[in-house]
Amino acid sequence: MPQFFLNKRLIFLLVSIIILVALIGFSLREREELTVPEQFLKDATGWIQNVFAKPQGYVTDFFENVKDLQNTYSENKELKSRLDKLAKLEADVQQLEKENEELREILGEKESLRDYEPIQATVIGRNPDRWHEIIIINKGEVNGIEQNMAVVSSNGYLIGKVKSTQQFTATIQLLSAMDPTNRISAEIKGNEEYFGTIEGYDVDRELLKLKRIPYDAKVEKQQKVVTSGLGGIFPQNLSIGEVVDVEPDEFGLNQTAYVKPGANFYNIRNVMVVKRVMDQPNLSDMVDDEEEEL
Amino acid sequence: MRKFLLPLLFIFFFMLESIFVQSLPAEMFNSDRILVPRFLMIAIIFLTLYGNRNHGLIYALVFGLLFDVVYTEIIGVYLFLFPFIAYLTSKVMRLLQANIVVIAVVSLLGVALLELCVYELTFLINKTDMVFSMFVDLRWVPTLILNLAFIIIFAYPLKRHFEKYAQSLKAE
Numbered sequence: 001m002p003q004f005f006l007n008k009r010l011i012f013l014l015v016s017i018i019i020l021v022a023l024i025g026f027s028l029r030e031r032e033e034l035t036v037p038e039q040f041l042k043d044a045t046g047w048i049q050n051v052f053a054k055p056q057g058y059v060t061d062f063f064e065n066v067k068d069l070q071n072t073y074s075e076n077k078e079l080k081s082r083l084d085k086l087a088k089l090e091a092d093v094q095q096l097e098k099e100n101e102e103l104r105e106i107l108g109e110k111e112s113l114r115d116y117e118p119i120q121a122t123v124i125g126r127n128p129d130r131w132h133e134i135i136i137i138n139k140g141e142v143n144g145i146e147q148n149m150a151v152v153s154s155n156g157y158l159i160g161k162v163k164s165t166q167q168f169t170a171t172i173q174l175l176s177a178m179d180p181t182n183r184i185s186a187e188i189k190g191n192e193e194y195f196g197t198i199e200g201y202d203v204d205r206e207l208l209k210l211k212r213i214p215y216d217a218k219v220e221k222q223q224k225v226v227t228s229g230l231g232g233i234f235p236q237n238l239s240i241g242e243v244v245d246v247e248p249d250e251f252g253l254n255q256t257a258y259v260k261p262g263a264n265f266y267n268i269r270n271v272m273v274v275k276r277v278m279d280q281p282n283l284s285d286m287v288d289d290e291e292e293e294l
Numbered sequence: 295m296r297k298f299l300l301p302l303l304f305i306f307f308f309m310l311e312s313i314f315v316q317s318l319p320a321e322m323f324n325s326d327r328i329l330v331p332r333f334l335m336i337a338i339i340f341l342t343l344y345g346n347r348n349h350g351l352i353y354a355l356v357f358g359l360l361f362d363v364v365y366t367e368i369i370g371v372y373l374f375l376f377p378f379i380a381y382l383t384s385k386v387m388r389l390l391q392a393n394i395v396v397i398a399v400v401s402l403l404g405v406a407l408l409e410l411c412v413y414e415l416t417f418l419i420n421k422t423d424m425v426f427s428m429f430v431d432l433r434w435v436p437t438l439i440l441n442l443a444f445i446i447i448f449a450y451p452l453k454r455h456f457e458k459y460a461q462s463l464k465a466e
Contacts, residue, residue, distance in 0.1 A: 016374060016378075017374070019370070019374075020370045020371075020373070020374040021370075022370075023369045023370030023373070024368060024369070024370040024371065024415075024419060026369065027362075027367060027368045027369045027370065028368065028419060034367075038363050038369075041360065041363045041364065042363060042364055045308075045360065045364045048305065048309065049309060049312070052309050052313060056313050056316070056317060059317070060317045123316065125309075125312040125316070125364070125365070126312050126315050126316045127312070127315070127365040127366060128311035128312055128314065128315045128330060128331055128365060129330055129365065129366065129412060130315065130328055130330060131366070131412065131413075131416045131421060131422055132366050132367070132368070132416075132421060134365065134366070134367065136364070163367070164367065171367065178421055178422055178423065179421070180420075203423075203424065204428075266318075267316075268316075
């Protein structure tokens with residue numbers, strides 16, 4: 001009799017392992033959108049998370065304020081020194097913007113890849129196990145958020161993209177997540193501009209990997225890296241970070257630059273989801289018959 | 295009212311994990327070490343050991359599914375591991391003395407096993423390229439220390455609460 005019970009348990013265990021594998025396989029597929037029960041569960045918990053997020057925000061804000069007060073003096077000094085330069089810079093920017101607009105009008109080009117509409121959102125949850133770098137925000141489809149939109153931190157640096165959306169909440173995958181399908185077309189600013197794609201994150205050094213830079217490109221340290229807008233969904237010119245190191249890749253055909261992200265991936269309170277004004281190109285328009293789809 | 299207390303408590307722990315990770319100061323993270331709160335797992339283990347085993351397993355199943363759907367978007371990992379570890383600890387405790395220190399150690403071992411299994415599974419589905427020695431240094435040991443602190447603080451209140459719960463179940 002005990003033998004029989006042991007067998008029953010063994011069978012139960014094996015069956016549940018099979019179900020486990022099936023479920024993992026199901027959720028690892030590239031899904032356009034989550035199933036309805038999943039969306040419902042996420043929205044329901046999102047509502048509760050919203051309730052918790054408010055007081056939590058007050059508490060963390062309080063501690064941050066206290067911390068800020070501690071180094072007000074030195075900060076103030078530095079800010080004052082920069083303020084003088086700012087006035088001149090502002091005047092310059094205004095003039096340039098005006099000029100740019102005029103030139104665009106002459107060319108008859110109204111929309112640009114740079115234009116975007118920001119949607120403000122507050123972070124209401126974060127994955128505690130931190131294997132999948134995921135955060136949850138309090139805006140969803142009703143606010144116009146769609147899958148794959150770019151997400152920018154409050155200081156203006158790219159931090160990730162929208163992974164999935166529900167009616168009232170959305171899930172964001174951070175750049176620091178390891179996901180081979182998470183590629184962002186980027187551009188290194190300098191005298192000459194070089195294009196590459198951000199693929200992957202070096203956990204050890206906390207740097208993003210910018211791959212596929214041409215082998216003859218002369219990339220220097222501290223050059224700024226921004227999105228190129230050529231990926232089809234992100235707008236152009238969102239800051240990502242700056243180059244700290246360049247290496248030839250394993251076959252010597254390309255170079256890989258290590259990019260220090262400008263955004264802090266840890267204390268994220270408020271984010272902006274960025275909606276590109278310019279239309280997305282259809283995938284079928286972009287893929288030639290001769291070219292292989294990536 | 296009493297009926298809702300237990301689900302509310304577990305929902306609170308469920309939210310607490312996310313809040314904890316979100317509001318920990320950045321410096322602690324930037325020191326490379328990753329602390330993973332496993333408060334929910336600990337509460338489930340205590341419920342299975344002090345309260346009612348079957349209720350513990352049901353809570354493990356429900357909150358495992360919720361954890362998967364809400365936090366990781368990969369269904370199955372926690373759905374399987376939470377009940378599995380709760381069941382395993384209840385089996386182990388049959389062999390050992392039901393003393394609060396022993397139970398604290400067993401639940402810490404449960405958390406250790408959970409972390410290890412989650413690491414192996416994430417590694418298997420290629421969502422991380424962390425090598426094992428790095429995992430031990432950066433994640434396993436800091437996580438266990440954090441959860442040990444949690445167990446030390448909450449073991450006694452949890453024990454009392456779940457014992458009361460078991461009594462009220464018997465009275466019914």
